[in-house]
Amino acid sequence: MTEIPDNSKLEGSPYIMPISDEEIMAYADGALPPERRAAVREALAKDPALMEKLESFLFTRGPFARAYDEVLAAPVPDRLLRILQSPAALKPPPRRLRDLFNPRKHKRALAGVRAASFAVATVCAMLVGAWLAGHAARYGVVSFDPYEFVLLDEQGLMAMPGLQQALDRAAGGETAYISRRLSVKLRSTSRNKHGEWCREFELVYASGTKGRGLACRGTGGAWRVEAANVPRVKPYDTAGKGPEKGPHESANPRPGDEVVANEVVEAVKQRLGLEKALAASEEEGLRGRGWLTKP
């Protein structure tokens, strides 16, 4: 996912390149070239109209797309399986009749397809597994639905613009909306061993489900999500039973999820060597100075 229409011809010109819908979409899909990411992030933070567009792109990749996932879990009808399992029963186009009834050729071709599809499935499973495991290990993210508040970037998991704003501006104890279903409540602020400012936050879903997270502010001013714990996500349930919940929230968080996840968040805090939390007045001053350590 790297291609994007080339508008680099304007590079170096004094004009600020306008942000196109396609670029916001590529940003949401993680397909925007690295050199444009900062510009898009900046424009998003300034312009609520662009943020709304971003939300469309995240929505269609997130809750919208997942509404189709129930099909993956549904049993495949026998009539489809039968076609693949007994191809001799097929009515082939006349031209291929001979091929089809040549058992040796057929067997060979089919074996090739089976091996290939198995390879595809295995590689996909491994990639997904590795991605999640890699991130759980590197960033301490446990079973979360990332689309609403983080984005995988070259620097790691970056906070989405809504969360960026909240982390930049909201006071400790204050709650800020990130999207229609998710708000964030800021907790403590402290410095890590690299001298970066970090903030702990609570994620509160519309249904009341909660998660927690920790983000640190990199030198460029962008917040990196170091750890997050969000209830496990289940595909949409169309049966319509049970209490109403946001579509990307788990109907049944597994017992123990929270404990494990909290342990990971704590472990990440240890690794980052967080100092003592700031007092409310110190934190307010820091925010007021745009997170500059010295006045």
Next chain:
Amino acid sequence: MVELLPRLRRFAIALTGDLDQADDLVQETCVRALSRVDQWQPGTRLDSWMYRIAQNLWVDRARARKVRGEQVEVEAAEALPGTDGRTVAESRLTLDAVSAAMAHLPDEQRVLIALVCVDGLSYKEAAEITHTPIGTVMSRLARARRELHVRLEGPLVQTSQRSEPPKSEGGA
């Protein structure tokens, strides 16, 4: 190929909006794929190849449908009780609701949504499958995704509310 069936069905449902039609399409796709299995080059992606077959079949069928003057989808979608294309913000998105919203999109946009959003293929892969330039893929996709979001969730109420906390709950 058997392992691909669930994904292929999901793709077909996104295209057709209907389980029976989707399974018909998958069936046809498998039949055609098996009859041309020697055209598939080992080392290339089998899923992309199958999607290309499925989308060609569907486009052909959609063309035939139009010639016959059938216009089932949009009407059927609008007749669904309780789904006028939108869902209440807090309720779950059902397959019916997303299918109803998809039914309003032109065919060429629907294919792209199914490939990129639902199946997670890249713009480039979608461009290859649909034989469309990547720039066209991206502009169609962007338009379609805005449209789907507005249909399903409505225009955003007040963007200024975003950064305004509802009520400060005092100290942590």
